[in-house]
Amino acid sequence: MKLPPLTSLPNPVKSAFAPSGEGGPVIVNIGPSHPATHGTVQIIAELDGERVLRTDVHCGYLHRGFEKECESHTWHTVIPYVDRLNYVSALINDFAYCEGVERLLGIEITPRCRYLRTLLSEYSRLVDHLTCVAAGLMELGAMTAFLYLVMIRDYMYEHIADLTGARVTYSYGRIGGLARDLPAGWLTRLAEILDRYEVFIARVHGLVDRNRIFIDRMRDVGVLTTAAAIDYGYTGPILRSTGAPRDLRRDTPYLAYAELDFDIPVGIKGDNYDRYFVRMREMDESVYMIRQLMEMLPEGPVDVVDHRCMFPDKALVYTEIESLINHFKLVMDGPAVPAGEVYVAHESPNGELGFYLVSTGGGIPHKVHVRAPSFVHMGGVHTMLNGYQLADIVPTFGSVNMIGGECDR
Amino acid sequence: MTQGTLDTLRERFSADGLPAEIALGTLVVHVAAPAMHAFAAKLKSESGFDMLLDVTAIDWPGRDPRFDVVWHFYSTHEHVRVRVKTAVTEGSPVVPSLTKLYGSAAFMERECHDMYGIAFDGNDDLRPILLYEGFVGHPLRKDYPKDREQPLVPYRTP
Amino acid sequence: MMARPATIPIARADARSGAFEYVTTKKDELIGWARKFSLFPYPFVTACCAMEFMAVSSSPYDTDRFGAALPRFSPRQADLLMVVGTVTHKQAPILRKVYEQMCEPKWVMAFGVCATSGGFYQNYAAVQGIDRVIPVDVYIPGCPPRPEMVIDGIMQLQQKIATASHPILTERF
Numbered sequence: 112m113k114l115p116p117l118t119s120l121p122n123p124v125k126s127a128f129a130p131s132g133e134g135g136p137v138i139v140n141i142g143p144s145h146p147a148t149h150g151t152v153q154i155i156a157e158l159d160g161e162r163v164l165r166t167d168v169h170c171g172y173l174h175r176g177f178e179k180e181c182e183s184h185t186w187h188t189v190i191p192y193v194d195r196l197n198y199v200s201a202l203i204n205d206f207a208y209c210e211g212v213e214r215l216l217g218i219e220i221t222p223r224c225r226y227l228r229t230l231l232s233e234y235s236r237l238v239d240h241l242t243c244v245a246a247g248l249m250e251l252g253a254m255t256a257f258l259y260l261v262m263i264r265d266y267m268y269e270h271i272a273d274l275t276g277a278r279v280t281y282s283y284g285r286i287g288g289l290a291r292d293l294p295a296g297w298l299t300r301l302a303e304i305l306d307r308y309e310v311f312i313a314r315v316h317g318l319v320d321r322n323r324i325f326i327d328r329m330r331d332v333g334v335l336t337t338a339a340a341i342d343y344g345y346t347g348p349i350l351r352s353t354g355a356p357r358d359l360r361r362d363t364p365y366l367a368y369a370e371l372d373f374d375i376p377v378g379i380k381g382d383n384y385d386r387y388f389v390r391m392r393e394m395d396e397s398v399y400m401i402r403q404l405m406e407m408l409p410e411g412p413v414d415v416v417d418h419r420c421m422f423p424d425k426a427l428v429y430t431e432i433e434s435l436i437n438h439f440k441l442v443m444d445g446p447a448v449p450a451g452e453v454y455v456a457h458e459s460p461n462g463e464l465g466f467y468l469v470s471t472g473g474g475i476p477h478k479v480h481v482r483a484p485s486f487v488h489m490g491g492v493h494t495m496l497n498g499y500q501l502a503d504i505v506p507t508f509g510s511v512n513m514i515g516g517e518c519d520r
Numbered sequence: 521m522t523q524g525t526l527d528t529l530r531e532r533f534s535a536d537g538l539p540a541e542i543a544l545g546t547l548v549v550h551v552a553a554p555a556m557h558a559f560a561a562k563l564k565s566e567s568g569f570d571m572l573l574d575v576t577a578i579d580w581p582g583r584d585p586r587f588d589v590v591w592h593f594y595s596t597h598e599h600v601r602v603r604v605k606t607a608v609t610e611g612s613p614v615v616p617s618l619t620k621l622y623g624s625a626a627f628m629e630r631e632c633h634d635m636y637g638i639a640f641d642g643n644d645d646l647r648p649i650l651l652y653e654g655f656v657g658h659p660l661r662k663d664y665p666k667d668r669e670q671p672l673v674p675y676r677t678p
Numbered sequence: 679m680m681a682r683p684a685t686i687p688i689a690r691a692d693a694r695s696g697a698f699e700y701v702t703t704k705k706d707e708l709i710g711w712a713r714k715f716s717l718f719p720y721p722f723v724t725a726c727c728a729m730e731f732m733a734v735s736s737s738p739y740d741t742d743r744f745g746a747a748l749p750r751f752s753p754r755q756a757d758l759l760m761v762v763g764t765v766t767h768k769q770a771p772i773l774r775k776v777y778e779q780m781c782e783p784k785w786v787m788a789f790g791v792c793a794t795s796g797g798f799y800q801n802y803a804a805v806q807g808i809d810r811v812i813p814v815d816v817y818i819p820g821c822p823p824r825p826e827m828v829i830d831g832i833m834q835l836q837q838k839i840a841t842a843s844h845p846i847l848t849e850r851f
Contacts, residue, residue, distance in 0.1 A: 120771040121672050123652035127645070144722055144772050146751045151724050151769060171650040172769045173724055176801035178635070179659055179666050191798065198726035214544055242729070261736040268733065279729045279822050341570050341596060344624030355596070362599040453544045454592060454603060456573075465592070469578055482574040482592070490627035516725055519650055651803075652768040659802050666801045673770040675810040 126155045127167040136164055141504065143172045149246065149508070150515035152489070158501055166496045166504075170489050173515040181479035185445025186212050186286060186420075189479060194280040196481055197517040199242045200235035200460050202271075205284030207457040208479075210365070211466040212286045214453045216420060216446070223411040224288050229367040230404040231283075232457070233397040234301075237308070238267050239460035239512075240348075240390045240397075247387065247509035248319060251328060256315045263311050266304050273297060286446060287421045288414030298405055305398050312394065320388075329384040333495040333507035336381060343491025347462025347484055348393060349511065352378030352385035359458035370407070371400050386510040393460075420446040445474020454482075461485055461512055485511075485518035525600050529567060548603045553589075556606055557616040557642075560591070564621055569593035569602060572622035575629055577636040581662040586610040589638055591618075608638065617642035635660035710840035713757075713783065715745040717832075720756035722776060725763030727790035730822040739825035744832055753779040758835070759812075764792035765805045777812045785815040785835060790822050797821060 130138050142153040151172035157165040177196065181189045193208045194201040206228045213220060220228075245260035268278040274297060275281035275290065283290045319325050335345070337353040350357055356375045360368040376392035378385025414421055418437055427434035450472040456465040465482030488511055495507050526547045533540040538559075539550045551559050563569040573592040580586060585607040593602050608615060617640035618625040629640040630649040637658040640646065648655060652672060657664050719741075721731055734741055741747050750756040753776045765773055777786070788808055791797040794817045796806035805811060815838060818831035 120774055121654060123654075123672060123768045123771060125647055125653055127647075143769065144776055146721075146723075146749070150728060150763070169649075171648070171652070172766060172772075173764060174650040174766055174768065174803050175725075175764055175799045176659065176666070176803040179664075179801050179803075180799065182662075183666060195726050199729060242732075246732075258736055261732055262738075265733055265736070265738070278733075278824065280726055339623075342623045344571055344573065344622070346571075357596055451544065452548075452603075454546055454574075454601065456601075463573065463594075465574060467574065467576065467590070467592070478578050480574070480576045486627065486631070487573075487624050490624050664802070669767065669802050669806075671767050671770065671805070671810075673767075673774050673811050676812075 123172075124153065124169045128155075128157060128165060139501070143169070146250070149513050151519070152508075152513060152515070154496070154504065154508070156496070156501065156504065161500045161502070163496055163499055163501060163504065166493045168489055168492055170486065170513075170515075170518050173519040175516075175519070177481065177520040178479060181476055183475065185442075185474045186448055186476060187441070187445060189476065190284060191280070191282045193479075194282050195516050196483065196520060197239070197459055197461065197464065197485070197514045198280055199514060200239035201280045202231045202235040202283060203457055203459045203464065205281065206232060206366070207455055207459070207464055208466050208468075209284040209286050210457070211453050211455040211468045212420070212446075212448060214455060215448045215451055215468060215470055216286070216417075217449075218287050218415055218417055218420070220288060221412055221415055222409050223292075224413050224415075226367050226404055226408050227289060227293070227413065228284070229371070230401055230408070232366065233400045233404070234267065234271070236397050236460045237394055237401075238264055238271075240394045241267075243460070243509070243512040244315075244387060244390055247506060248315075250505050250509050251325065253319060253325070256318050259311045259315055263304070263308050266307065270297070270300055270304055273300070285414065285421070287417055288412075292413045298408075301401070301405065305401065308394075308398060312391070316391070326384065328503075329382065329387060329506055329510075331380065331382050332499055332503045333383045333386075333510065334381050335491075335495055339491070339494055340381070343494065344487040345462065345491060346487075347458065347460065348386060348389045349381075349462065349488065351375065352389045353381035354378060359456060359463060363456075365457065367404070367407075371403055373400050383506050383510045420448075441474075447472065447474055448476075456482070459484060461488070461514065461517070464517075481517070481520055483517040483520060485513045485515075486520070489513060489518055525598050529600070529602065532567075546601055546603050548605060551604055551606050553606045553608055553615045556591075556604070557618065557621075559604070560593075560618050560621055563593055563602070563604075567602075568595045568597050570596055572618060572624050572628070573601070575618075575625060575632050577632050577638050577660075579636060579660065579662050584609060587613055587636060587638060589615050589632070613637055614639045614641050616640070619643050634658070637661065706842070706844050707840070709844050710842055714836035714839040717744070717746040717758045717785075717836075718748060718750040718756045719746055719758040719760045719787075720751065720753055720776065720780070721749050721760050721762055722773065723762045724765060724769060725790075725792065727762045727792070727822040730820075730825060730828065731760070731762045731789065734825040734828045739829065741829070741832065744829070744836065746832060753777075754781065756780060757784050759784065759786045760789050761786065761793040761808050762789040764790075764797060764799060765808050765811070766803050767805060768803075770805050770811050773808065774811055785839065786812055787831060787835060788814045788817045789828065789831075791819050792821075793817075794819055 136157045143151045153169040155167040193204045196204045241260045241264045245257045249257035272278045275283040337355045340350045358375045373396045423434035428438045448470045452469045454467045456463045462484035467480040469478040471477045530540045571594040578588040591604045633646045788794045816835045
């Protein structure tokens with residue numbers, strides 16, 4: 112069948128600036144299908160030779176209607192959608208959302224669940240930073256470092272698949288607990304992976320840290336000051352790279368972070384090199400935290416006993432009428448979460464990931480809003496791109512770690 | 521989020537005549553829409569809320585005023601958050617824009633306008649950000665059917 | 679003794695000899711073999727499936743074994759359009775444009791359920807399957823698909839490419 116002709120394809124966005132005619136600055140369109148825009152962001156750049164004068168960043172090409180979907184699903188069945196927000200560190204989204212619902216329900220999770228969630232959050236942070244650094248290095252041409260980091264990431268994916276059943280998006284968090292407890296031998300394998308990680312990270316440090324080309328491309332490029340960062344709502348490694356030691360795990364501790372010993376790496380200039388190095392150091396801190404948590408993990412159940420949101424044991428569902436009806440109501444109507452609103456924020460690898468949940472007392476949320484760090488960061492990325500070279504757009508954009516699922520929701 | 525700081529702030533806002541309560545660990549303040557800019561400026565300069573976290577809206581279809589516009593602010597020094605709510609009607613969903621106070625407001629207000637149709641007075645760039653040029657309607661309103669697609673490229677038969 | 683036939687039969691225009699068909703079949707196999715082992719993918723990457731795309735391009739799952747390692751980020755240089763992740767209505771014109779810019783022969787792989795059928799995003803924003811916008815040759819379900827599934831999909835596409843017939847020479851004769 113003949114496809115409609117190309118000239119009739121509409122333009123989905125309007126640029127903020129128009130071509131200025133002969134001899135003026137050139138306007139270049141980068142993206143949204145571009146290897147270095149991490150999915151789907153369009154940057155319309157006005158160039159004077161190689162220098163970028165102005166940029167107009169357009170996101171939204173991956174807007175999948177997350178909030179609208181949530182309004183027609185029960186509190187439980189929202190969890191797979193939540194996973195696919197920041198899909199490189201999916202577990203953190205799960206746990207932040209589940210904590211929001213647990214706060215509305217007034218549930219206190221078990222100690223084992225708390226420590227496990229902390230451990231898995233740090234594990235997810237490792238995966239996210241590995242992906243960000245790997246992609247950033249690949250875009251600069253450091254293919255070897257990319258392959259090393261992705262290999263470690265693959266070990267972690269397979270390892271998490273042993274626990275959750277999936278490699279990338281897990282749906283592992285549950286309201287009131289987790290989907291299942293650790294399988295036998297999981298922690299042993301975790302120790303092995305962390306040892307392998309240290310070998311590979313040492314190699315990447317050796318390849319990249321004092322590499323003349325890397326320093327020339329990343330130092331003093333994409334500089335962000337602390338004041339500008341706070342003004343534009345930057346949190347997470349980007350804010351820390353400007354020198355401000357702000358970290359939700361330390362400032363407003365949640366889960367088991369109050370009991371852990373960890374440093375907060377900060378940068379000195381807020382440029383691309385600092386963002387890279389802050390992420391590398393944060394990975395080391397995450398490994399240290401995971402090792403502490405492996406020692407501290409208490410025994411006990413992983414789920415609370417609360418019929419409002421936890422599914423009863425399958426053996427009981429098939430034999431007892433009360434459990435059957437409980438299960439039925441939870442599946443068909445969803446857990447009846449008391450009316451109210453809550454805003455829960457976790458420190459995701461990109462910054463403050465907030466869930467603003469509004470409940471009207473039913474099993475279906477009235478509103479599930481995500482305060483997505485990537486989206487807020489896109490609002491300020493033009494300050495890091497303007498004034499630099501065209502070729503600097505690639506590493507700067509890579510260091511901001513825009514995740515499309517989270518940015519566009 | 522220290523309880524003491526929240527209590528002090530709540531008393532200060534109540535003294536100013538603004539209804540404020542602490543719900544589930546967050547201070548919630550209700551402000552009238554026209555007073556929002558001045559209140560936000562005061563929050564930033566006096567109470568040290570230097571980061572605007574989030575701007576969104578809630579649609580209450582049966583209620584008049586229909587929309588609640590919700591802001592979340594964070595103080596990087598005190599580590600507390602405050603939620604500010606204001607109610608606007610369907611006929612005139614206009615609130616002041618905070619782009620002059622916070623740079624992060626620009627994108628967030630564009631999204632709120634896209635999804636709910638809330639107009640931000642003072643933000644002259646309310647182009648669609650998550651949706652596209654030519655999209656009619658505001659999808660997160662409760663009366664927008666979830667499945668109503670507005671394809672830009674006409675569908676072909678597979 | 680039988681009389682010699684009066685005329686010697688001439689080969690008719692539509693008569694085929696076995697030798698000729700052997701040549702054209704082998705020609706088709708050669709072209710199919712060359713094309714299937716030199717796929718240049720254009721990774722039209724949008725969402726979470728990108729993680730598995732990165733994994734399948736790296737060790738241990740390696741698409742380089744199939745000759746499909748080198749991504750070409752210009753549609754003019756690519757022949758396999760891998761649509762990785764959800765395509766939204768905002769993105770659909772760009773997908774059409776990239777598809778149109780690719781030269782023949784070209785194949786399209788729908789990587790993941792979102793590209794296959796819209797995934798679980800049945801709403802105003804997501805295109806319910808990219809085959810509503812461009813023709814697709816192989817669909818790989820999964821959310822995201824395991825790398826082994828992607829390799830299976832690539833092998834099935836290779837099978838399709840290898841067994842395609844190329845009606846040059848045979849028609850003109």
